[in-house]
Amino acid sequence: MKPLILISNDDGINSPGIQYLALKLKRIAEIIVVAPDREQSAVGHSLTMNKPLRVIPFRKNGEFFGYAVNGTPADCVKIALTTLLDRKPDMVVSGINHGQNTAINILYSGTVSASTEGMLFGIKSIAFSVASHNWELEMETASDFALEVVKKALEIDFPSDTFLNVNIPAVDKKSIKGIKVTQVGSGYWKDFYVKRKDPFNRDYYWFSGEYYESENEINNDDIAVKNNFVSVTPIKYQLTNFEEMKLFAGFENENKQDNTD
């Protein structure tokens, strides 16, 4: 039996990235697409709790392509795994996102959050992004590498607390130098807001920013992509700063006051 792969994304079900991903993965797997009905960029790991979700069959070129959900990537994976699918998939794949998801920006990425959800359900998961926001970019190259990574991933067991975050350079196939296993870099956005006046002379603000790459790491996601390598990063959420628990030990106390009240 072919493996079953659940595909989602955050650019929306109508994006070129998810279409190419679905097309390529169909060669080796049974696929099911459950994706947001519209673009959900920078939704991070958000969930829709205050309104109900709709699940609508979505057609492309006259054929059934997948299910469109009026929610976030995390919603899509959750509702697929709990409600829509008959059997547990062998893999959850998200992307291919238009725009790279590297360094701390992983925290803001809907593409990555879909893989996080897959992992939390105990399923091998991979997030794919290509390093360009251009929707006209040819996606053959990126989707070929995605297929290669998925094939390799199907052959091994992942630790249950780990998923893969994959970033693919936006260059032609010949220029890609290979695949590298990397760490999460320490690059960051320096944010600012552009202040403008609307036609009624009221202020409004556009989010903007400039990206600062880390300079002193040799094997991180940003550097790999910059050097035309496909970056494969094993992600695990280690949230406690154990080393610094002592620093905050002075915060601890036991309330004695109660007895004397």
Next chain:
Amino acid sequence: MKPLILISNDDGINSPGIQYLALKLKRIAEIIVVAPDREQSAVGHSLTMNKPLRVIPFRKNGEFFGYAVNGTPADCVKIALTTLLDRKPDMVVSGINHGQNTAINILYSGTVSASTEGMLFGIKSIAFSVASHNWELEMETASDFALEVVKKALEIDFPSDTFLNVNIPAVDKKSIKGIKVTQVGSGYWKDFYVKRKDPFNRDYYWFSGEYYESENEINNDDIAVKNNFVSVTPIKYQLTNFEEMKLFAGFENENKQDNTD
């Protein structure tokens, strides 16, 4: 000069939690409130990039209370620190959230994301939550403990990659046993969706779930709160699974094909 504290939240600027927090912190600090204009629960670490933000002065009981922003907690902290404030605050505080933010649920929490933003700007940051979704809950107790934690935090230096996630039991003051420094627990939600029919006989789905607490950790956030301790967890985002980079080494290759094409 009094310290300057930026206050935000994800329940919205009109919530009781932020009002109590502001009231208490005013005793020891100059405060500025910049918070979402409406509830933003489970927005996670999301940013508003596809529409402009508005910043509207917000009044409570006839007095200026703070700025309401049509965005997420992360938006509020970003626009405050980059654009609205004249000087860098000494601390970013978010909350008091109605509903505890513990274990992996930290990833979905807008309250926590506000503190993450503060930390990324190099500012001491703390997220406060109380373990009840009841907006009628008396907030004197929770805000007293928040004040106590903020006072202690003002006295020490935080590592630049670390912020505090604080969860306060929803019990009366006498029942709180003290403050504990904890690790992030491994509890999790088992999600499901409630399927219903709308008046037009179309399906819709409500997100729901049941919480499973970790059982084999003695000093985590969930257990502390359950035992009526205020839980103080130092959070650091360690995202790379370094231990498992070898496992994925087989993914690596250098493209040789180019030369022979």
